[in-house]
Amino acid sequence: MCTSIIYPAGDYYFGRNLDLEVDLGQRIVITPRNKNLEFREMPNLEHHYAIIGMSIIRDDYPLYFDGINEKGVGMAGLNFNGPAHYFPVQQGKDNIASFELVPYILATASSVNEAKKLLANANIANLNFSDKLQAAPLHWIIADKTGASITVESTIEGLKVYDNPVGVLTNNPEFPRQLVNLSNYRGISPTAPENTIAPKVDLPVYSRGFGSHFLPGGMDSESRFVKATFAKMHAPVGNSEVENITNYFHILQSVEQQKGLDEIAPNTYEYTIYSDGSNLSKGIFYYRTYENSQINSVDMHKENLETSELITYRVQNQQEINHQN
Numbered sequence: 001m002c003t004s005i006i007y008p009a010g011d012y013y014f015g016r017n018l019d020l021e022v023d024l025g026q027r028i029v030i031t032p033r034n035k036n037l038e039f040r041e042m043p044n045l046e047h048h049y050a051i052i053g054m055s056i057i058r059d060d061y062p063l064y065f066d067g068i069n070e071k072g073v074g075m076a077g078l079n080f081n082g083p084a085h086y087f088p089v090q091q092g093k094d095n096i097a098s099f100e101l102v103p104y105i106l107a108t109a110s111s112v113n114e115a116k117k118l119l120a121n122a123n124i125a126n127l128n129f130s131d132k133l134q135a136a137p138l139h140w141i142i143a144d145k146t147g148a149s150i151t152v153e154s155t156i157e158g159l160k161v162y163d164n165p166v167g168v169l170t171n172n173p174e175f176p177r178q179l180v181n182l183s184n185y186r187g188i189s190p191t192a193p194e195n196t197i198a199p200k201v202d203l204p205v206y207s208r209g210f211g212s213h214f215l216p217g218g219m220d221s222e223s224r225f226v227k228a229t230f231a232k233m234h235a236p237v238g239n240s241e242v243e244n245i246t247n248y249f250h251i252l253q254s255v256e257q258q259k260g261l262d263e264i265a266p267n268t269y270e271y272t273i274y275s276d277g278s279n280l281s282k283g284i285f286y287y288r289t290y291e292n293s294q295i296n297s298v299d300m301h302k303e304n305l306e307t308s309e310l311i312t313y314r315v316q317n318q319q320e321i322n323h324q325n
């Protein structure tokens with residue numbers, strides 16, 4: 001499972017938890033402005049916005065899981081197994097393969113509004129990157145540095161682009177159903193509720209945190225959607241970049257998957273392989289991993305973005321304990 005959020009704190013911070021049972025060997029990849037990006041059914045992009053994010057590289061192509069661009073647009077692909085449906089190439093449409101969608105949008109959109117325009121005539125084409133890397137069933141969240149956010153879902157009914165008023169995405173079911181389900185938790189609150197069930201009976205508030213007594217805590221997608229929304233909506237705004245990115249990771253940790261809790265096959269468990277988040281205005285990419293709780297960062301603007309070759313950083317996966325004696 002995965003969870004993606006946009007967190008407002010003066011600047012906006014965007015990223016995700018990547019939950020899976022295997023580490024795919026991803027790296028932090030910067031696609032500079034002059035890296036020729038090829039698309040199966042669309043014209044090549046020789047010059048475009050620079051991108052930074054988590055990705056694997058195959059045949060010199062960045063297969064981004066999530067990322068942001070230099071204009072402050074962020075995008076993440078999350079599993080959508082079941083409802084996801086991609087279509088044959090269609091004449092008269094902008095045919096984009098699912099694995100091309102993140103690089104395509106981030107290379108060309110400077111805002112969520114521009115992304116919407118690009119998607120207006122899009123068809124997510126059922127093309128595989130290769131026999132080994134077949135199309136993954138995904139849906140996507142796109143957000144920008146103004147705080148705008150949309151969800152993109154290609155189902156049997158066609159391509160849907162929804163405004164995302166909570167700035168959260170997890171997995172199944174379809175996005176409108178996640179919002180309907182959220183209504184069930186209208187009463188969840190950081191403060192203790194009034195006794196409305198039996199006002200004349202003394203029902204003591206015997207514990208702190210009463211307002212979130214009915215907050216779901218499961219690993220499933222609906223539970224994470226509700227919990228991440230609650231955590232995000234009530235997260236404080238810090239006074240510095242460090243405070244803000246610290247708050248940001250606390251939100252994602254509220255829906256982190258610990259090893260051993262989500263068995264997807266005998267003795268095989270899904271877990272939060274990495275969490276990442278970027279300051280959309282500053283172009284700084286932060287991440288932690290399951291093994292390394294320290295927050296690491298890569299600033300895209302410290303690289304020469306006018307170049308034409310992919311730039312990669314190894315994911316720091318080693319835990320460094322600060323031994324104090």
Ligand SMILES: C[C@H](CCC(=O)NCCS(=O)(=O)O)[C@H]1CC[C@H]2[C@@H]3[C@H](O)C[C@@H]4C[C@H](O)CC[C@]4(C)[C@H]3C[C@H](O)[C@]12C
Pocket residue numbers: 001002018019020024056063064065066077078079080081098099128129133134135136137138171172
């Ligand atoms: C599995 C990842 C999503 C994590 C997630 O949502 N897990 C929830 C599982 S579930 O709901 O509980 O079943 C997705 C996110 C981005 C995906 C990758 C990117 O789309 C880039 C390429 C695309 C290729 O077509 C397939 C390999 C791949 C490298 C994808 C592998 C995999 O599907 C990734 C890594």
